[in-house]
Amino acid sequence: MGMKGGRSQASPPLRDPGGRIVNAMTVDVEDYFHVAAFESCLAPADWDRMQPRVVANTRRILALFEARGVRATFFVLGWVAERFPRLVREIHAAGHEIACHGYLHRRATTQTAEEFRADVRRARDLLEDLTGHPVLGYRAPTYSIDAVRTPWAYGILAELGFRYSSSLYPVRHDLYGRPDAPRHPFPVADGALVEIPISTLRLGGRNLPCGGGGYFRLLPWFYSRLAVQHINGRERRPYNFYFHPWEIDPGQPRLERAPWKSRLRHYTNLARMEGKLCRLLALGTWRPMREVYGIE
Numbered sequence: 001m002g003m004k005g006g007r008s009q010a011s012p013p014l015r016d017p018g019g020r021i022v023n024a025m026t027v028d029v030e031d032y033f034h035v036a037a038f039e040s041c042l043a044p045a046d047w048d049r050m051q052p053r054v055v056a057n058t059r060r061i062l063a064l065f066e067a068r069g070v071r072a073t074f075f076v077l078g079w080v081a082e083r084f085p086r087l088v089r090e091i092h093a094a095g096h097e098i099a100c101h102g103y104l105h106r107r108a109t110t111q112t113a114e115e116f117r118a119d120v121r122r123a124r125d126l127l128e129d130l131t132g133h134p135v136l137g138y139r140a141p142t143y144s145i146d147a148v149r150t151p152w153a154y155g156i157l158a159e160l161g162f163r164y165s166s167s168l169y170p171v172r173h174d175l176y177g178r179p180d181a182p183r184h185p186f187p188v189a190d191g192a193l194v195e196i197p198i199s200t201l202r203l204g205g206r207n208l209p210c211g212g213g214g215y216f217r218l219l220p221w222f223y224s225r226l227a228v229q230h231i232n233g234r235e236r237r238p239y240n241f242y243f244h245p246w247e248i249d250p251g252q253p254r255l256e257r258a259p260w261k262s263r264l265r266h267y268t269n270l271a272r273m274e275g276k277l278c279r280l281l282a283l284g285t286w287r288p289m290r291e292v293y294g295i296e
C-alpha cells in the first residue's frame with residue numbers, strides 16, 4: 001500500500017545540501033492553560049479570564065527559528081487562531097506551515113464522531129480563511145487518536161480534506177500513547193492520508209519517548225542527541241520533534257490548584273528549555289512535516 005501524494009516507505013528521505021537527512025520540527029500553538037494536564041481544574045469557559053502568553057511566546061519561537069534558518073509546522077489551536085488572527089498570519093508569512101490542532105483542545109477519545117468532525121472543521125475553516133491556503137495536516141490534542149476507541153477519526157480527517165495526521169506518540173503514558181502502534185509513517189483511511197508518529201527509540205523491546213514533550217525537558221541532553229543520531233544514522237529516517245510555546249516561558253502564571261503530577265510535568269526545567277532547544281536546532285536541518293514527507 002503506498003501513500004497517495006506522499007513520500008512512500010521505500011523512497012529515500014529528503015536530504016539537505018550537506019547530505020544530512022532533513023528532520024521535521026513541529027510546534028503545537030496553544031497556551032499554558034489549554035493543556036490536558038490542567039483540564040481537571042480549568043474549563044474552556046475559564047480560558048478567557050486567563051492571562052494569555054501564547055502570542056509573545058510564539059513570536060520568540062519565530063525569532064529563534066529565523067535566526068537559525070529553521071522552518072516548521074505550527075499546529076494551531078482554533079481557539080487561539082480566533083483570538084489572535086495576526087499571529088497566524090505572521091507564522092504563515094515567515095514561511096512556516098500552518099496545520100490544525102482542533103478548536104477546543106478536546107481529546108478525540110472524549111468526543112463522538114460528530115463532535116470531533118465539528119471541532120476539527122471549525123478550526124480548519126478559521127485557519128484556511130486567515131492564510132488563504134489549504135490546511136493539510138492535523139494533530140489530535142494529547143495524541144489521542146486511537147484505532148480501538150476512535151476508529152472513525154482518520155476517515156473524518158480524510159473526508160475534511162486533510163492529507164496527513166501526526167497524532168500518535170507510540171509510548172507508554174497515562175494520557176497518550178499506543179505502545180503497539182507503528183513507529184514510522186503509515187497509510188490510514190485506505191491510503192487517503194498518512195499518519196506520521198512522533199519519534200521514539202526502540203530499545204529492549206520497548207519504545208522510549210525521544211521526540212518531545214516533558215521527556216525532552218526531563219531527560220539529559222546527550223539522550224536527545226543520541227536519539228537524533230540513531231534515527232538519522234542507523235534507521236535512516238527523519239526525526240519528528242514537537243514542543244509548545246509555553247515550554248520556553250518560565251515566567252508563566254502557576255496553576256497551584258492542579259494535581260502535583262501535572263505540575264511536576266508542566267513546570268520542570270522550563271528555564272533550560274530554550275537553551276536545549278537551540279542545541280537541538282543546531283544538530284541539523286529542520287523543515288515542516290509537509291516538506292519532509294513530500295505531502296501535496
Ligand SMILES: [Zn+2]
Nearest residue numbers: 028030141142
Ligand atoms: Zn495540544
